[in-house]
Amino acid sequence: MSLTPPADPHGQTDPAGPPSGDPAFANPAPRRPGAGAAIVVLIAIAGLVAILVAGYLAVSLGASVVVVGTLVALVPLAIVLFAVRWIDRWEPEPRWALWLAFLWGAAVSVAIALVVDLGVQLFAAFTSPDGATTDEALQAVVQAPVVEELAKGAGVLLIFLLARSHFDGPVDGLVYGATVAAGFAFTENVLYFGVALIEGGAAELGTTFIIRGLFSPFAHVLFTACTGVAIGFAARRGRGAGVITWFVIGLLGAILLHAFWNGSLAFADAFALYFTVQVPIFIAAIVVTVLLRREEQRVTRVRLSEYAAAGWFSQDEVDGLSTWPGRRAALAWARAQHPPRTPQVQRFIADATRLAFTRNVIATGRADVRRHEDERVLLEAVVRDRAAISG
Structure with a gap:
């Protein structure tokens, strides 16, 4: 690869600009003010919520249990973030946007889910004559998919609105959606691993780790990726109200996939479905990701060739x-x-x-x-x- 400047028709290097009349070089209006401040405020708020969620876990499970759960949860988190890094290699997203995505998933989305769950439990306790709580299977198949995917998807949509210049297509949506999901799964794993350690000791923790940390570390990524990719297609096709339509379509896909996944664990032979349904879905997601990455390379070649012609x-x-x-x-x-x-x-x-x-x-x-x-x-x-x- 030659790294020397291209020569212009007069034999000079380092051309000063494109042909005159190119609309890209008209004097543009300044950027919309306030976006940078909003981003800083949101990251600060998400960080504060993360501290509150960590405090809640420490009070509920005990500080030592949370430490153990966190250390174990770092393993599936590393697996997911390595995959996200691989997807994001061609056109890396800005670190501040990825941090916002992760904190939104790990703190804000979790906080929303916890608050809604508490509200549902209180409503059931006050409205049921015998003070019964809500059905766990119903929570897993209906409440969790709707609330969690809406909370996570809202984070991806927010990043799209704040970082439009870094949200160019489906791959960007996949990266942001996967990062939000990675944060949510990390905090959720801390909770599940902590409960397993309290209820069954090291043996129960090991079983839970194998199921959640090794067999299904990408579950939440697959769900929220539906929303992210849909917003990415909206970013590629245009702007305006159409983005909300694509967001709703992606969100419905995420909810249905999440509900199917949880339902297979609650009502069917989870082990059999894992290999007959869930593994094929994961393989299909890999194929789609590879195709999207190839499309990024094609776009790079086509558009840079236009600049080469100039x-x-x-x-x-x-x-x-x-x-x-x-x-x-x-x-x-x-x-x-x-x-x-x-x-x-x-x-x-x-x-x-x-x-x-x-x-x-x-x-x-x-x-x-x-x-x-x-x-x-x-x-x-x-x-x-x-x-x-x-x-």
């Missing part, structure tokens, strides 16, 4: 930036330099990829003034990146 990239750069072998070759070249230029090349790859996806939004008629501003900023960043690589 002189912003050489064809060698396009070939290198739009394939995994090309990126690996570029990073190998960067590591071999003295001094190494790995950070500069990584930044060049990241900026060029974001540029391609931003251009895709503009080219398909879905851009607002912020996207045009993003394109201008990213083109300037690409020029700086190339200069830094050249030393």
